[in-house]
Amino acid sequence: MHSRRHPIRNAILVIVGFVALAGEVGAADLVAPSVQKTLEASFSAKGQATLARLAQDKTQGLCTHYATSPIPAKVVTEITAMGFATIKYPADGEYLGDWQRGEQIAQSGLGKQSSDDVEKPAGGNCYACHELTKAEIAHGNLGPSLYHYGKLHGDNDVVKKYTWGKIYNAEAFTACSSMPRFGHKGILTAAQMKDLMSLLFDPRSPVNQ
Ligand code: HEC
Structure with a gap:
């Protein structure tokens, strides 16, 4: 079994093992040199996928540390x-934009891969993990279905504020979420999030519908 493991997976297991031994986790001492x-x-x-991506921030470090416990x-x-401290709410207090553009952003997985054009806006790739519309049947299910989201949750500022925050930085509500931190990490702009x-x-x- 062990010999069939992928090298990257092995390296990750080594990190998890090391960090588990290390006790207190700081941003700098996450990984043995x-x-x-x-x-x-x-x-x-x-391209844009530089080795800087191998450096984990504190949240990722803690999540690696507790990956198996x-x-x-x-x-x-x-x-x-x-x-929570990272979330920036819209300066104009307006949470909404254009759903048709939103659908395109939810569909697009472009933006952060090594071959992508950094000058072009990134997509949200929401369908990779969520069902959103019934028309798009090629969706993942790592995240809950968001079909009928507005219809089920209503149209008040409390739920809009929560949803904005969730898209901005999912870690604010679910520690070690697998959902990307779209606002915090500058993947999407405020206009795209609207x-x-x-x-x-x-x-x-x-x-x-
Ligand atoms: C890699 C998978 C992944 C991607 C991509 C992803 N999400 Fe999520 N999302 C999740 C998971 C998992 C949850 C469940 C809560 C958690 O673990 O954070 C979630 C929860 C949510 C919730 C909260 C639902 C609720 O009922 O409280 C919203 C809203 C949401 N996602 C919106 C989006 C949007 C919009 C996008 C695209 C910009 C997106 N997600 C992309 C994985 C993902």
Whole structure:
């Protein structure tokens, strides 16, 4: 079994093992220098995908640390509080944009791969993990279905604020979420997030049909 493991997976297991031994996790001492060197030797920089992507931030470090064991309650609180502190709500107080543009953003997985044009806006790739409309049957199910999202959750500012925050930084609500931190990591702009909000909330959006 062990010999059939993928080298990258082995390297990740080594990191998890090392970090588990290391006790307290800081951003700088997450990975042993020798492990980091092996990792860096296993990947090559291509386009925008530079080796800087191998450096984990504090949240990722903690999630790696607890990848194979339950996350203690105080660490959950630490991760969600760190996530929450990053959220920037729209300066104009307006959460909504254009659902048709939102649908295109939800469909697009372009933007962060080594071969993608950095000058072009990134997509959200929401369908990779969520069902949104009934028309798109090629969707993943790692995340919950968002079909009828607005219809089910209503149209009040509390739920809009939560949803904005969730898209901005999912870690604020679910420690070690697999959902990308779209706002916090600068993947999507505020305007793009507003378009996605409309896809979820606009009664005319196919999400709510
Ligand atoms: C890699 C998988 C993944 C991607 C891509 C992803 N999500 Fe998620 N999403 C999740 C998971 C998993 C959850 C469940 C809660 C959690 O673990 O954070 C979730 C939860 C949510 C929720 C909260 C639902 C609720 O009922 O509280 C919303 C809203 C949401 N996602 C919107 C989006 C949007 C919009 C996009 C695209 C910009 C997106 N997600 C992309 C995995 C993903």
